[in-house]
């Protein structure tokens with residue numbers, strides 16, 4: 131195991147190791163209920179270690195609420211069984227120009243501090259033979275956001291899946307988000323935010339990329 135000094139350097143640099151979220155081979159051997167029970171136990175111990183009195187009415191339910199929130203809400207996207215079904219349709223309209231889905235909510239958490247990453251994503255693609263239901267894009271973004279993340283990996287995971295399912299490389303994904311581990315601790319910079327951009331196919335050409343960037347500059351309707 132790394133010593134704590136190295137862990138602190140790693141945590142502050144926020145690098146990602148691979149496009150795949152690092153998961154154990156036995157990650158889903160236990161049921162959600164078993165996980166909630168175990169996390170409830172361990173989080174209760176953390177609270178006790180901090181000196182909190184778990185017999186207090188206001189605190190007694192916290193370990194359970196915390197465990198359920200982790201497994202069922204904040205990190206439901208760890209489990210491939212929860213992946214949204216990405217139904218695609220034949221592009222009957224022969225729509226061949228850019229489709230942009232913008233201002234998609236990002237509610238994630240950084241994997242180095244388990245603190246929120248909040249912001250929005252913009253996704254665009256140029257259809258070939260397949261189109262996707264619009265809300266499926268939002269669901270896919272939420273699925274990958276709801277796991278301990280680094281923003282660089284999140285944007286790549288969304289891009290790769292969309293390229294696969296749409297059977298085209300002509301996809302672009304941008305994420306702009308605020309990291310609470312930057313704003314609430316460490317450097318405590320309240321104003322900065324982070325943008326990541328990944329793309330393939332025709333978006334490698336600045337003409338297409340600029341059209342996308344011009345459209346997403348309009349942040350409301």
Ligand SMILES: [Zn+2]
Pocket residue numbers: 141144240241242243244245309311312
């Ligand atoms: Zn962090």
